[in-house]
Amino acid sequence: MENYHMLFGATQPSSSTSNSYNFLAAGAGGGTTSGLQLRDHDRGQQQVGHSHSGGPSFLAAELSNSSKDGGASPPAAAAGRGESSAAAEADRTAAGGAGKRKSEKKERRPRYAFQTRSQVDILDDGYRWRKYGQKAVKNNKFPRSYYRCTHQGCNVKKQVQRLSRDEAVVVTTYEGTHTHPIEKSNDNFEHILTQMQIYSGMGSNFSSSHNMFH
DNA sequence: CGCTTTTGACCCGCGC
């Protein structure tokens, strides 16, 4: 499909009081990353959706606006104990004491947030995910679910959360890029569009859906 | 049977 390049006006760097409302992920070939406020991210998104040009990417606002986390959140960085996956982490080393995080070069993990309106929490994006955790976050009444791509060597993670404010809105945050092709046909992708509508918290008039993907 | 989900514990960074 084409690229639905919808960049937002980007707006100003806000960061002033209240929620952070900036960053977004651009999608598609014309992708433009506008100011992302997320952490690393260097590869500038290499197609999230594989050959399909990534598909729509949107941003999410207010994932947690309590006191901390004005918009940036700790980059994960493989904490956990013990080894974890092969990919590159190893930092923690055996010394349980201070896990200094030196890592030299491999830490680039782009993050993309989408905000969609859907009745089902997990949208089928063509990849297979295994849930590895679920936690309740402070300001939301709905728990946040953590998924990881099951493909070997692919450390893409994703977390899904529903806003307590709008039960209809589901925020999906992807972290990392897939290193393998999708296993499902993309036709399905259209199907997923049927079950949700892209929702933009800021503009609100992104035209409403369906028209953009035909 | 194999794999996914479930669920409590653990761990870590940061704020106080």
Place this chain on the structure above:
DNA sequence: GCGCGGGTCAAAAGCG
């Protein structure tokens, strides 16, 4: 230094 909040692991249960 302690506590909170959040992210991940790992063991057992569930489901196809």
